[in-house]
Amino acid sequence: MSDGLQYNSLESLETLRKSALAEFEAIGTEADAENFRIKYLGKKGILSELKKSLGTMAPDQRAVFGAAVNSLSKDVEGKFKETPWQNKNAGSAADSGFDPTLPGFPFSSGSLHPLMKIRNEIRDIFITMGFSIAYGPEVESDYYNFQALNMPPFHPARDMQDTFYISDKTVLRTHTSPVQIRVMEKQKPPIRAIMPGRVYRNEEISARSYCLFHQIEGLYVDENVSFSDLKGTLLAFSRSFFDEKTHIKIRPSYFPFTEPSVEVDVECFLCKGKGCGICKYSGWLEILGAGMVHPNVFKYCGIDPEKYTGFAFGMGIERIALLKYGIDDIRLFYENDARFLKQF
Ligand code: DAH
Helix, strand or coil: CCHHHHCCCHHHHHHHHHHHHHHHHCCCCHHHHHHHHHHHHCCCCHHHHHHHHHHHCCHHHHHHHHHHHHHHHHHHHHHHCCCCCHHHHCCHHHHHCCCCCCCCCCCCCCCCCHHHHHHHHHHHHHHHCCCEECCCCCEEEHHHHCHHHCCCCCCHHHHHCCCCEEECCEEECCCCHHHHHHHHHHCCCCEEEEEEEEEECCCCCCCCCCCEEEEEEEEEEECCCCHHHHHHHHHHHHHHHCCCCCCEEEEEEEECCEEEEEEEEEECCCCCCCCCCCCCCCCEEEEEEEEEECHHHHHHCCCCCCCCEEEEEEEEHHHHHHHHHCCCCCCHHHHCCHHHHCCC
16 A cells, blocks of 8 residues: 555645544444554554655654654554454454454363263272273174073073174174173182173164163172172162262062172162152162172183172163263263253
8 A cells, every 4th residue: 555655744644634533433333443443553554654654754854754653643543442343453463363352262172971971980989999990892792792691592581682683693792791701701809890881782762772872890709709798889889879878779680690680779869769750759760780690600701609709780871871860861862962962
């Protein structure tokens, strides 16, 4: 822009001052303000050009003219700061479109999936009780998923779990219990481990069931491990996870890989056992299956059932998350809708 050059006398600077002030008074919108800024205060604006032109003047002329240009420039800048938009593009950085005075852009940070949060909480409780963590494959052989868990071919308990078959002898694991076998094959007692992971079942998808879900398996094997150790461990877990005063209820059940087998209910943490919608007015919530490791299972793993005893348990993470957060549809965990996930 060469506009600066046309203002080469003190009178012309006065004219410039007047027209700048008039334009300033006429500013009515943010766009007007921006135009004004660019025209007068921008890097290539009139005032900058004027300042540049000082370099070509004779020294005595420059002293007088320069002082007038500086005073005009200060006045226009001072005026411009009065506009409500001035902060938006303050300073020379505005010319690059970067405004260091704006507040930082709020990047939303990611968070753990609610299922992973619950898994971590459960895991940490068992770690403080001295359990280690073990993992096994999701594509599992029939042997580990069924046979070594005391479910030979045609055992009716195989029907309890709707299995996805990859081939005759390979399945998507239907539970985390096969990891027990893998741990016991590798480690000799004493064994204390939890085994978290994803499991699959060929169930119709609904608010209550999904084709995949997560479990945490637990296993404790040593000499003289008794049923009361199982009770104590599960009570300690429940009091740590749900409520320090909670009670648990142990009911007889059946699993092929434990004898005796039980299911464990925890006192409803919402109504404290009085009865509410979540516990279906029973006061209790079923949270896991458990029992004393069946001698046949020990035999499959090469552990002497005369010398060692142990307990095992398995719980569904989704179920506990649904209960803990009062969620009524398991499918929400898999839709990855940020509006849902952000709440945890
Ligand atoms: N695997 C069982 C299931 O998916 C849960 C289970 C029950 C695991 C009893 C255990 C156990 O370790 O002892 O339904």
